[in-house]
C-alpha cells in the first residue's frame with residue numbers, strides 16, 4: 001500500500017461555483033474519509049441559514065461563525081475532507097490554520113466569467129445571497145479581493161476550466177487529479 005502523503009485534513013478553497021462541495025465529497029468517498037461542508041455545518045451549529053445571515057446584514061457575525069466552525073472542524077483528530085465557503089479565507093486566523101503543515105489545501109481556480117455562467121445555471125442560490133444581483137460583477141470584485149488569499153493558503157492549485165471543457169464527467173476527473181497530485185492513498189474508499 002502506498003504511503004499516504006496527506007495525513008491530516010484535506011481542505012478545498014475557492015470561489016462560489018468552483019465545485020468545492022461536489023469534488024470534495026467525491027474525494028472523501030474515494031479516500032474513505034468523512035466529508036464536511038462548512039456552510040452546512042455553520043447552518044446546523046448556528047440554527048441560522050446563510051440566506052438569513054446575509055438578510056440580517058450581519059456579515060461580520062457570519063464571518064465570525066464561519067471561522068469558529070472551521071476551527072472546530074480542523075481541530076478534530078480524524079482526518080476529513082472539508083469544503084469551505086468561498087469567503088472563509090478573508091479571516092487571517094483561518095488562513096493561519098490552513099497554512100499549518102498538517103493541513104493540505106486545494107484551490108479550485110476559475111475565472112469569474114466561468115463561475116458566473118455556472119452559478120446562474122444552478123438552483124442552490126439560497127446559499128449564495130451575494131450573487132442574487134449582478135453575479136458576474138460581484139464575482140469579479142470578490143475574486144480581485146481574494147485571489148492572493150487563496151494563493152497564500154493553497155498547497156495545490158487546480159484550474160478547473162480546461163477540465164470542464166474536455167471532460168464529460170469533470171467532477172470525477174477533478175477528484176482524480178487532486179488525489180493523484182497529492183499522491184494520496186485511496187485504496188481504502190469507494191471505487192469512484
Ligand code: S3P
Nearest residue numbers: 015016039085086087127128129
Ligand atoms: C460565500 C460563499 C458561500 C457562502 C456564502 C458566502 C462567499 O459558500 O459561504 O454565501 O463569500 O464567497 P460557497 O462558496 O460554498 O458557495
